[in-house]
Amino acid sequence: MSDTAFETVIGLEIHVQLNTRTKMFCSCPTEPEQGKPNTSICPVCTGQPGVLPVLNAKAVEMATKAALALGCRINKRSIMARKNYFYPDLPKGYQISQYEQPLAERGFVTIEDGGETKKIGITRLHIEDDAGKSLHAIGSQELDCTLIDFNRCGMPLAEIVSEPDMRSPEQAYKFLTALKTLMQWVGASSCDMEKGELRVDVNLSVRPKGQKALGTKVELKNLNSFKAVKDALAYESARQIKEVSSGGKIIQETRLWDDNSGSTAPMRSKEEAHDYRYFPDPDLVPLAPADAWVEELRKSLPELPDARKARFASAYSLGDYDAEVLTSSAQLADYFEAVVSGGKASAKTASNWIQTELLGRLNAAKLEIGASPISAKNLSGLVAAVDSGKISGKMGKDVFEQMWTSGKSAEELIEKSGLSQVSDAGQLKTWAEQAVAANPKAAQDYRSGNEKAIGSLVGGVMKLSKGKANPGLVNEILKEVLKA
Numbered sequence: 458m459s460d461t462a463f464e465t466v467i468g469l470e471i472h473v474q475l476n477t478r479t480k481m482f483c484s485c486p487t488e489p490e491q492g493k494p495n496t497s498i499c500p501v502c503t504g505q506p507g508v509l510p511v512l513n514a515k516a517v518e519m520a521t522k523a524a525l526a527l528g529c530r531i532n533k534r535s536i537m538a539r540k541n542y543f544y545p546d547l548p549k550g551y552q553i554s555q556y557e558q559p560l561a562e563r564g565f566v567t568i569e570d571g572g573e574t575k576k577i578g579i580t581r582l583h584i585e586d587d588a589g590k591s592l593h594a595i596g597s598q599e600l601d602c603t604l605i606d607f608n609r610c611g612m613p614l615a616e617i618v619s620e621p622d623m624r625s626p627e628q629a630y631k632f633l634t635a636l637k638t639l640m641q642w643v644g645a646s647s648c649d650m651e652k653g654e655l656r657v658d659v660n661l662s663v664r665p666k667g668q669k670a671l672g673t674k675v676e677l678k679n680l681n682s683f684k685a686v687k688d689a690l691a692y693e694s695a696r697q698i699k700e701v702s703s704g705g706k707i708i709q710e711t712r713l714w715d716d717n718s719g720s721t722a723p724m725r726s727k728e729e730a731h732d733y734r735y736f737p738d739p740d741l742v743p744l745a746p747a748d749a750w751v752e753e754l755r756k757s758l759p760e761l762p763d764a765r766k767a768r769f770a771s772a773y774s775l776g777d778y779d780a781e782v783l784t785s786s787a788q789l790a791d792y793f794e795a796v797v798s799g800g801k802a803s804a805k806t807a808s809n810w811i812q813t814e815l816l817g818r819l820n821a822a823k824l825e826i827g828a829s830p831i832s833a834k835n836l837s838g839l840v841a842a843v844d845s846g847k848i849s850g851k852m853g854k855d856v857f858e859q860m861w862t863s864g865k866s867a868e869e870l871i872e873k874s875g876l877s878q879v880s881d882a883g884q885l886k887t888w889a890e891q892a893v894a895a896n897p898k899a900a901q902d903y904r905s906g907n908e909k910a911i912g913s914l915v916g917g918v919m920k921l922s923k924g925k926a927n928p929g930l931v932n933e934i935l936k937e938v939l940k941a
Contacts, residue, residue: 462665462666463663463664463665463666463698463701463702464624464663464664464665464666464668465624465625465661465662465663465690465694465698466621466623466624466661466662466663466664466671466672466674467621467623467624467625467626467628467629467659467660467661467690468618468619468620468621468622468623468659468660468661468674469618469619469623469629469632469633469657469658469659469660470616470617470618470619470657470658470659470660471616471617471618471619471633471636471655471656471657471658472587472614472615472616472617472655472656472657472658473523473614473615473617473640473645473646473648473654473655474487474587474612474613474614474646474647474652474653474654474655475515475516475519475520475523475584475613475614475615475645475646476519476644476645476646476647477513477515477516477519477613478515479513479515480497480502480513480586480610480611480612480613481510481512481513481516481553481584481585481586481587481611481612481613481614482501482502482510482511482512482513482553482586482611483499483501483502483510483511483611484499485497485498485499485501485502485611487612487613489608494604494606494607494608495606495607495608496608497608498607498608498610501611502586502607502610502611503548503607503610504548504549504550509740510553510738510740510741512537512741512744513613516584516613517560517584517744517746518754519613519615519644519645519646520560520561520582520584520615520645521560521561521746521751521754522643522644522645522754522757522758523582523615523617523639523640523643523645523646524560524561524564524582524615525643525751525754525755525758526639526640526642526643526645526758526761527561527564527565527566527579527582527617527636527639528564528565528579529561529562529563529564529579529581529582530561530562530563530564531560531561531746531751532558532559532560532561532562533745533746534558534743534744534745535555535558535559535560535583535743535744536555536556536557536558536737536743536744537553537554537555537737537738537741537743537744538553538554538555538556538557538735538736538737538738539551539552539553539554539735539736539737539738540552540553540554540556540585540733540735541733541734541735542732542733544588545591545603545605546588546589546590546591546605546606546607546610547588547589547610548589548607548610552585552586552588553585553586553738553741554583554584554585554586554616555583555584555585556583556735557735558743559581559582559583560582560583560584560744561581561582561583562579562580562581562582563578563579563580564578564579564582565577565578565579566579566619566632566635566636566639567635567763568628568631568632568635569631570627570628570631575622575628576622577619577620577622577623577628577632578619578620578622579617579618579619579620580618580619580620581617581618582615582616582617582618583615583616584613584614584615584616585614585616586610586611586612586613586614587609587610587611587612587613587614588609588610589605589606589607589608589609589610590605590606590608590609590653591603591604591605592604592605592606609653615645615646617636619632621660621662621671625690626686626687626688626690626691626694627687629659629686629687629690630683630686630687633657633683633686634683635762637655638762638785638786639761639762640655641786641787642759642761642762642786642787643758643759643761650681650682656680657680657683657686658676658677658678658680659676659677659680659686659689659690659693660674660675660676660677661674661675661677661690661693661694661697662674662675662697662707663694663697663698663701663707672697672701672707673706673707673708673709674709675693675697675707675708675709675710675711675712676710676711676712677689677690677693677711677712677713677714677721678711678712678713678714678724679713679714679715680714681716685714685716688714688716688719689714689721692714692719692720692721693712693721696721708723708726709726710723710724710725710726711723711724711725711726712724759787762784765784765790766780766781766784767780769783769784769790769793773797773804773805773808774804774805775804775805775808779805779808779812782812782816783808783811783812786826788825788826788827789811789826792811792826792829792833793807793808793811793833795833795834795837796811796833796836796837796840797837798837799837799841801837801838801840801841801844802836802837802840802841802844803840803844806840806843806844807836807837807840810836810839810840810853810857811836814854814857815829815831815836818861830860830861830862830864831857831860831861831864834866835860835864835865835866835867836860836867838866838867838868839853839856839857839860839867842856842867842868842871846927846930847871848871849927849928856870856871882930882934885918885926885927885930885931885934886934886937886938888918888921888922888926888931889914889918889931889934889935889938890938891917891921892914892917892918892921892935893914893935893938893939895917896913896914896917899911899913899914900914900939903939904939911932911935911936911939914935914939915928915931915932915935918931918935919931
C-alpha cells in the first residue's frame with residue numbers, strides 16, 4: 458500500500474508548570490537558586506516518613522483558569538490519587554496525580570488548517586506534582602554515574618490530554634502554539650520549555666484510510682521544542698507506515714527522539730494505567746469547587762485570543778494575518794491597543810510599524826514586548842507623525858532608531874533634530890520652480906510624455922529642501938508647475 462493510503466492519528470499529553478510561588482504540596486519555592494541542585498527541598502517533597510501534603514490553593518486556581526480558557530467542564534468533585542512506580546528521581550515512590558475523577562474535562566482548542574477552522578478536543582485537564590530530574594551529563598560532559606536533583610520534586614503541574622484529533626505534524630505544531638498562547642494569556646503558566654515549564658509527550662498511530670479503529674500507538678518522549686515534536690512526528694509516521702506496508706506489526710512502546718540523528722529509538726514497553734496501581738490518596742480530601750467560585754474565575758478571564766483576533770479584524774479593519782500576529786501574546790495585543798487608543802495613530806500604520814520595525818528589533822535583541830525600550834505612547838507619537846505627513850516614512854525610521862537607543866519621544870527628537878517635513882505649498886512651489894529651471898531637459902521630457910522624467914525633478918526639490926520636502930506633495934506641485 459502507498460503512503461497516501463494511510464492516515465496518521467496524533468494525540469498529545471502536555472505538562473505545564475502552574476504559575477505559583479510554592480510547590481504543589483509544600484512551601485518550597487518554585488524558583489530555586491539557579492545552578493544550585495537540591496536547595497529547594499523539604500521533608501514533604503522528598504517523601505520523608507510521617508509528613509503530610511497540603512494542597513496549594515493557588516495551583517488549583519491556576520489550573521481551573523487554564524481549564525476554563527480551554528472551554529472545559531469543571532467537575533463538581535475530583536480526587537487526588539497515587540500513581541505508583543519506582544524511579545530514582547521519585548523519592549516518594551509514587552506521584553500524586555488524578556485518575557478516574559480529574560479536575561476538568563471536555564474542552565477544545567481551535568486551529569486554522571488549510572484555510573479551515575479545526576477543533577481539537579481536550580479529553581481532560583488534571584493536576585499533579587512533578588518528579589525530580591536525573592542528570593546523565595553536565596553541560597557537554599558525559600557522567601559515569603547518574604546524579605539526582607530533587608528541586609523539581611513537587612512542582613505544581615497541570616496535565617492536558619488531547620483527543621486523537623490531529624492528522625499531521627503541522628496540526629500538532631499549530632495546536633501546541635495555540636495552547637501555549639492560551640496558558641500564557643490567562644497567566645496559568647509561563648510555559649518556558651528551557652526551564653521545564655512545558656513538556657510534551659506524543660502518542661501516534663497509523664491506520665488505513667477509512668478504518669475507524671485506531672492503530673497500535675507509540676509514545677514519543679524527549680521532545681524539548683515544538684520543532685522537535687514536528688520532526689519526531691514526521692519521522693515516526695513514516696517509520697510506522699513503512700513497517701505496516703511491508704507486513705510488519707507496530708509494537709506498543711515508548712520511544713525516544715534523538716535530535717542529532719533525526720530518528721526515534723525504543724526506550725521501553727508502554728505501560729497501561731493498571732500498571733501504576735492508582736488509588737485515592739488517603740492524605741488528601743476530594744476537591745469540590747463551589748459554583749460561585751468557578752463563575753468568579755470565569756468572569757476574571759481576559760478576552761481570549763480568538764475573540765480578540767476577531768475584534769481586531771473587525772474594529773481596526775486589519776487582515777487575518779495582522780490580527781493573528783498582534784494577538785500572538787496578550788502583552789503584544791495590549792501594546793497595539795495602547796498605540797492606537799488615542800486615535801492619533803492609524804491602526805494599519807501602527808500594525809505595520811509594530812510588525813516590521815519593533816518586532817524585528819526585539820527579536821534581534823532577544824527581548825519580549827514588555828521590555829521594549831520604545832513605549833506604546835512613544836510609538837503612537839511616531840506613527841501619528843508619519844500619518845500626518847509631519848515626517849516621511851524614511852525619516853520615521855531614523856527617528857525610530859533614536860527612540861530605541863534614547864527612550865525619548867518622537868516629538869522631542871523631531872523637534873531637536875529639525876526633521877519636520879515641509880508641507881507648506883508656497884515653499885514647495887518655489888523649490889519646484891527652481892528645480893524645473895535647473896533641469897529644463899527633464900521638464901521637456903516630462904511634457905513630451907515621459908512621466909518617469911519627473912523623478913529627477915523630485916530629486917532636485919529634495920536636494921533644495923535638504924530632504925525635508927513632503928514627497929507626496931512635491932509630485933503634485935511639480936505636475937502643476939509643469940502644466941503651466
